[in-house]
Amino acid sequence: MIKLIALSALTIGSIMAFTPATSTTETVSSVKATTASPTIYQFKVDGLTGGTIDFSAFKGKKILVVNTASKCGFTPQYKELEALYEKYKDKLVIVGFPANNFANQEPGTALEIQEVCQKNYGVTFPMAAKISVKGDDQAAIYKWLTHKSENGVLDAEVKWNFNKFLINEKGQLVAYFESKVTPLSEEITSKL
DSSP: OOOHHHHHHHHHHHHHHHHHSOOOOOOOOOOHHHHSOOOOGEEEBBBSSSSSEEEGTTTSSSSEEEEEESSSSTTTTTHHHHHHHHHTEEEEEEEEEEEEEEETOOOOOOHHHIIIIIIIHHHOOBBBBBBBSTTOOHHHHHHHHHOHHSSHHHHHOOOOOEEEEEOTTTTTTEEEEETTSTTTTTHTTTTT
């Protein structure tokens, strides 16, 4: 029995030691993602146009969480996000989080943000109310997404607009993608 416990500890230690260094894409192995880590289902956030987005309603689907901005060089990714949502909506939910953390690129009101999303890009996926994705006023859901101590999987730094976090069907964080990884890229679609 002691040998079995020691062997299990050694195996887990080896897996944990193999966590890749920060890169454009950080992916969590399926071994770590299936452990009893906290889930995103604990969160409810205000919707951009009112109401509440309850993440527990998305059980059984993958979730792509994206921090967005209306006046950014990456803003055209809204179009690809919508295309991704339309293509995979039977098994994927995308939730956009407008944030004004980078170069004042999301200064608008909820109505102005909604107008950009719908008129310019035809966005139909859920959009949350504007939040802060980093700093002292970081929203609780982004603390969970970016801190291994909270998500049980990885640490990530939101470096700019349109960073993406992929959550599996069990509500566990499985991957992080920086802004330049486009929504329809194979890096993302291969995980759906």
